[in-house]
Amino acid sequence: MMSNLFSMFDPSTNIFNMSINWLSSIIGIIIIPMPFWLTPSRFHMLWYNIMSSLHKEFKTLLGSSGKNGSTFIFVSLFSLIMFNNFMGLFPYVFTSTSHMVMTLSLALPLWLSFMLYGWINHSTHMFAHLVPQGTPAALMPFMVCIETISNLIRPGTLAVRLAANMIAGHLLLTLLGSTGPSMNILMINILIITQIALLTLESAVAIIQSYVFAVLSTLYSSEVN
Template sequence: MMSNLFSMFDPSTSIMNMSLNWLSSVIGLIIIPMPYWLIPTRFHILWFNILYTLHKEFKTLLGPSGKSGSTFIFVSLFSFIMFNNFMGLFPYVFTSTSHMVMTLSLALPLWLSFMIYGWTNHTTHMFAHLVPQGTPAALMPFMVCIETISNLIRPGTLAVRLAANMIAGHLLLTLLGSTGTSMSLIMLNILIIAQIALLMLESAVAIIQSYVFAVLSTLYSSEVN
């Protein structure tokens, strides 16, 4: 019995005091058959087309000043986050992206690398970003404070957005599923339909949130060039 609703997210699976929960991030490499890696299948072609479309979109967001090949890190980031989001939809699989440890470890190094690169190589450009064009002189000190704070909280907002969206859907599925034992047969059928609809919604959220994370990271990168 869960002590509270959020205890479903507690890392609890272990062997010899070694946590196994984070293996969900790499377990897909074990279950994907080798032919999917060697022979181009329909799934392989579909996935390649998706990644190629994302590559072109990220290249457009980065603009002409973006370094060649810099889109690959954001395409890989999208793939990694979406994979972890989908793995969390399987029963008894630990959802790694619902923990701030995971999401912040993805967002913080990216943001830090952008800031270090920008302030080192484009210092004047970074200072110009603190005061938007056309700001009255009287409001400039306030705009500098606002822009600085909004810049500092970016990794936090990236991490919280992803973790909160992953937690919300799982909590709703668990909350509705735990009431099934006390329902009548008619209500139970309605509950199963609702759970299937929620599972489809969570599948869409898994894709959307990984896309939002990658796009925002790309936009933050384009600002330092």
């Protein structure tokens, strides 16, 4: 019995007082099917097609001003987040992307590097972004404040969006699952079907949230060029 509903997100498993649940972020590579490493294989070709599609889309978002090879940063970011999201769907596996420490560690350095690069190399372009085209002169001071605030909160919104979506689904699954012992056979069957449906939804959310994080990071990068 959990003393706290959020204790499922607590990295409490440890060996010699060293938390090992965070290792789920990297240790899951062990469960990659062996045929993936054989070229060509179905697993390899499937992943190659996914990465190629993402590379083309991110290249379009970055436009002609994007540097060669810069799309690989965002493709790798998508892969890392999706991998960690899926790892959290396994029973008793720590969900690292449900913690702000993890999500903010991804979002903040990216945003900070974009801002530093933009203000150092394209200062005029960055100042122009603070006042949208066609803004009346009387509203310009307000628009500068609004655009500045919206730029400053970007890493926070990226981090909170990912963490909140991961927490919400897991909490719902845990909350419904904890009611099982007090149900009759009919209700348990309904509960199992509901849990399977929610797990399928969470699998889709795991992909969508990693895609949203990568796409928004790409769009923020394209604004500084």
